[in-house]
Amino acid sequence: MFVRGELEKIEVKVLSGKRLSREDGEKLFSCNELSWLGALADYVRKKICGDRVYYNVNCHVNLTNICRARCKFCAFGRDGDSKGSYAMTIDDAIKLVNEASRDPHLSGLHIVSGLHPTWTFEKYLAFVEILHRKFPALHIKGFTGVEIQHFADISGLSVEEILRKLKAAGLETIAGGGAEILSDRVRNLLCPKKATADQWLNVARTAHKLGIKTNASMLYGHIETLPERVEHLIRLRELQDETGGFQTFICFPFLPKNTALEKEIKQTSMWDDLKTIAISRLMLDNFQNIKAYWVMLTVPVAQVALSFGANDIDGTIHRENILHDAGATSPRALTEDQIIKIIREAGRVPFATGGNT
Ligand code: SF4
Numbered sequence: 001m002f003v004r005g006e007l008e009k010i011e012v013k014v015l016s017g018k019r020l021s022r023e024d025g026e027k028l029f030s031c032n033e034l035s036w037l038g039a040l041a042d043y044v045r046k047k048i049c050g051d052r053v054y055y056n057v058n059c060h061v062n063l064t065n066i067c068r069a070r071c072k073f074c075a076f077g078r079d080g081d082s083k084g085s086y087a088m089t090i091d092d093a094i095k096l097v098n099e100a101s102r103d104p105h106l107s108g109l110h111i112v113s114g115l116h117p118t119w120t121f122e123k124y125l126a127f128v129e130i131l132h133r134k135f136p137a138l139h140i141k142g143f144t145g146v147e148i149q150h151f152a153d154i155s156g157l158s159v160e161e162i163l164r165k166l167k168a169a170g171l172e173t174i175a176g177g178g179a180e181i182l183s184d185r186v187r188n189l190l191c192p193k194k195a196t197a198d199q200w201l202n203v204a205r206t207a208h209k210l211g212i213k214t215n216a217s218m219l220y221g222h223i224e225t226l227p228e229r230v231e232h233l234i235r236l237r238e239l240q241d242e243t244g245g246f247q248t249f250i251c252f253p254f255l256p257k258n259t260a261l262e263k264e265i266k267q268t269s270m271w272d273d274l275k276t277i278a279i280s281r282l283m284l285d286n287f288q289n290i291k292a293y294w295v296m297l298t299v300p301v302a303q304v305a306l307s308f309g310a311n312d313i314d315g316t317i318h319r320e321n322i323l324h325d326a327g328a329t330s331p332r333a334l335t336e337d338q339i340i341k342i343i344r345e346a347g348r349v350p351f352a353t354g355g356n357t
Pocket residue numbers: 067068069070071074075076077113114115146191194
């Protein structure tokens with residue numbers, strides 16, 4: 001390849017399958033050799049997972065946007081008396097999934113919601129039980145580490161007991177959100193009312209122990225430093241070494257519109273997005289799947305990200321709400337044919353996952 005000095009040493013390490021250090025990660029974030037980074041990440045992607053790109057035909061179910069945490073980076077969560085706040089009934093959720101089920105390929109539900117100040121854990125659990133009973137063929141991926149910790153806090157049950165009950169009700173995998181940046185400095189400033197970094201990791205560790213796979217994510221491009229991004233990736237990599245229970249990592253670029261940070265922070269550039277995906281692939285050497293989430297990245301950037309280390313492009317979604325509240329300019333849904341075309345155009349092989357990634 002075409003680099004010299006410190007970067008060349010990193011390249012040699014990657015090509016010989018050696019693990020990158022914290023210092024290597026920081027050097028990568030300070031370098032601007034984007035095409036080199038992309039080629040290196042693409043080399044690793046091909047070695048680990050070949051040319052398949054995963055996607056799923058899924059439906060997002062956001063039970064409520066009423067949330068007691070009111071994180072500064074979130075445009076979705078609201079107070080109960082705010083304009084646009086809502087809380088679904090069981091019938092609303094069934095109606096939404098019935099509508100999405102008109103697509104005969106629908107294979108999964110993705111359930112994430114606000115931390116409703118008066119709902120009990122049993123109420124959230126009932127949604128899972130009933131949706132699983134009515135739609136037994138659909139894979140239920142639901143709740144983030146933040147929601148699971150919230151259920152433990154409001155119920156007095158342990159995280160393990162919460163997870164056992166959700167699993168018995170039909171939950172199969174856990175969503176990757178809520179990790180944000182695994183740094184107490186960042187969390188205290190942006191989201192002090194929800195799970196700490198250690199609590200989020202503990203939920204993932206406990207789930208893995210129970211045989212429940214989880215995803216992991218990173219919300220970047222707000223107040224975090226580049227060393228904090230590296231620290232975040234290393235904490236995930238360490239837990240993956242310990243449990244092997246993460247199935248997919250997703251990079252979420254921060255979308256500032258309609259958030260409390262709108263006036264202070266500009267949206268990330270495509271350059272930063274592609275660089276962050278490529279570095280994630282290189283640092284997370286024990287993760288099989290790196291997802292380019294088209295809703296946040298936009299479809300064109302997600303497609304290019306398939307050459308920067310990503311091997312998953314998420315799903316059809318049916319109707320996205322959370323990120324469109326934050327000004328996402330991508331469509332609210334894609335058809336399966338559109339996703340297949342995006343993947344094939346990138347020279348890769350589409351592979352439907354059955355709703356679990
Ligand atoms: S990110 Fe989640 S926990 Fe935070 S305000 Fe939004 S919905 Fe609530």
